[in-house]
Amino acid sequence: MNDASAFLDRLAQIVGAANVVVDPDLVAPYLEEPRGLFRGRAIAVVRPGSTAEVAAVVSACAAADVAIVPQGGNTGLVGGQIPDAGGGELLLSLKRLNRIREVDVDADAMIVEAGVTLAEAQAAAEAVDRLFPLALASEGTATIGGNLSSNAGGVAVIAYGNARDLTLGVEVVLADGRVANLLSKLRKDNTGYDLKDLFVGAEGTLGIVTAASLKLFARPRARATAFVGLADPGRALALLKMARARFGQQVTSFEIMPRIGMEFVLAYDANARDPLGDAHPWYALIEVSAQQEDGLDDALTALLGDALERELIADAALAATLEQREAFWRLRESMSDAQKPQGGSIKHDVSTPVGAVPAFIAEATAAVAAFMPTARVVAFGHLGDGNTHFNVSQPIGADTAAFLGQWSAMNEVVHAVVARYAGSISAEHGIGALKRDLLKRVKDPVALDLMRALKGALDPRGLLNPGKVL
Template sequence: MAAYLSEPRDLFKGRALCIVRPGDTAEVAAIVKLCSETGTPIVPQGGNTGLVGGQIPGSGDKAIVLSLQRMRALREIDLASNTMTVEAGMILANAQAEADRAGRLFPLSLASEGSCTIGGNLSTNAGGTGVIAYGCARDLVLGIEAVLADGRIYAGLSKLKKDNTGYDLKHLFIGSEGTLGIITAAVLKLYPKPRAVETAFIGLAAPKDAVALLALAQDAAGDEITAFELIPRLGLDFVLAHCGGVRDPLAGRHQWYALLDLGSQNADDLAGRMLGLLAEATERGLVQDAAVAASQRQRQDFWRLRDELSEAQRFEGGSIKHDVSVAIADIPAFLEDVGRIVATAAPGARPVPFGHLGDGNIHYNVSQPVGSDRDAFLARWAEINFLVHGVVARYGGSISAEHGIGQLKRDLLGEVKDPVAIDLMRALKRTLDPKGILNPGKVI
């Protein structure tokens, strides 16, 4: 049972009566019905990659963990409707591969895509690198199937893009972290595969130049922008030091970097459009240097520098994590303000802010000072969270951009969420889960 009772960051460890592994929706419904009759709490779990403890039971031994990993079937691909119906336990990378084999694109992409599952992605409304072009997980779903707290099955696997017959119920379950129902299958949107992709790794002096570059790119390329990621020099140094087979794409050192992807159905001269954009940005003083991938292998190498950022920080000791969002225009000032406050509170601590600048989501991670005690630094998690989230609040941002609330941020939610919104969330919980058996202790 051990693999189901702790999560990747090892912040939360739980206990459970047992692990149950249903093979289809009918078995999930039967399990939930029995748990409803006996008052047994249920903790749904997909790939166990969540970063806020939403998939881990509490420290008591009254709950069961319901793993959906056996429910991994592809039920249908409908190319005319551009949809794919999959079960909740399908691994995200496998869903991408199924779409690719059908000549389509499923654009949700995360660093954990080799192990996270579609059900987990939907339950947390996962974001990832493609949000700027395709939206979050909820934007990629047309219909869902879910088991309710009393064991009934909500059969909402619709392919319709237009359906105004009352409330759009799927959105109650997407992002609710298994507290309102257990998602067992979903109808996912598919897109045409881009005929051309261009990737640039760009050296910058400051975040304000990245924001200006994004605006310039949007004017020049519009919806051809499929990713725009921000990377600090310190983060790149961590990856170069600890991850084998990578190298610095640029000759000189720069304080910041942007990773820009353009993708298009119009294969004619996308490379020329990328080069023209970079030339104009250089003339305006926004870009110090840039490299454009000359092959698919080089494109993968560029992206590995971004994807390995979280893993590389492990080798530098303790890291206090934040998943926040602010308006894109506010990112430079936000980074400056929060950097100053963290430096005052924790001298020598090393901020590694990186992430999805194209949609305003920054992972503001703080690595321990060199040579300091890891446990002593991590003991300041709540204190550093309070400081960072205070700056987020001043800028009208969110303390959870894409990772969810789970256990980690549950007690913070009441401090940052509108009281009326909290009341509505509690009312929904009481209505859909009156016995409180679905993932208790999470979100609210």
């Protein structure tokens, strides 16, 4: 106890006593992830306010042989930000690292700290007439550090890529407390290994990202958004091909949703409205963006007209106002939360080649039906980049605990189909603790050896986010 007290006193000297939190009521929100699948314990929650303080805390932990679990906005869905149940790990909250350090319009780059929320980063870009295109439903809470650590995706990957693609450089605290300044605004830098990519997607297991240099883009002057009813994902794929052929990179989002997901949202949100007169088996949400202010709505209307003539779609509504656009997006962004009142949900964040998405959904749905005939498949997501959130809601009236007890078995069913299409078991949520054991079975053995070698080189004592990823 004396050693623990001395350790906490040392941390208080670094960050201030108010930022070493041990009160159970104040600590509790940090120790459970949003779905309630992972709950942990911690020595304390420490909230540094600068990179120097992070480095000093990490050095103190290294000296005391204390493991560290970094956390941003606590929006992760695979348990990567939650300490284990032993109570011997320190939770390092990065939310006080919340400064926008620099916005460089000429370089189309900005440097922000890890605790800046995604919404704040978007707003900082917009303030100088630029776009930071990473977009997630949790953007008001999710932080840049967490986004980079999990290589977040979102609804604009089709046009701009994942978080890794949007990162020019990082500042990272290593396991021994040294700070690696890899921040850069350069678009071209051939000076050896591109080290930043080691830390983007590493979930805090190789180093703690404290700041990042992010790419900015020209802010679109016009957007056209359509909500489309159609018969099946195959027709949605054909519509995507038409849209890409006509608009190219101006297609900035292409999402698909099943009717059952729409029904869940309409039941969940009293303010939600079906934009179309009749129910359809599937829906697509399409958004195109351009620098020209005129003509985009007409061009998207023409595309939808052609698709209607080819019998690819059954109906469509074009957003005439910002409020209508936001209503369309609300239907898509509410799809995850709308499953909660329906009981337990076994979720799969998977990807396949874009052209294989319709066949994957059909085959995986059939496999689930064979395994559990009354389970309800809610498959939706980012058709434009091949990422399907293949969620399975419990049968009506089923016991939730018993259903969730089938999590691993259901994973086997769905992931077997993913493997047949050379897909990935984690498209944008990461590995964390949830998929750590599964990763061993699906990752190339040589690739796993390389990952272990990197972990051993950068964190030989295993003090950074132990038990996650590897």
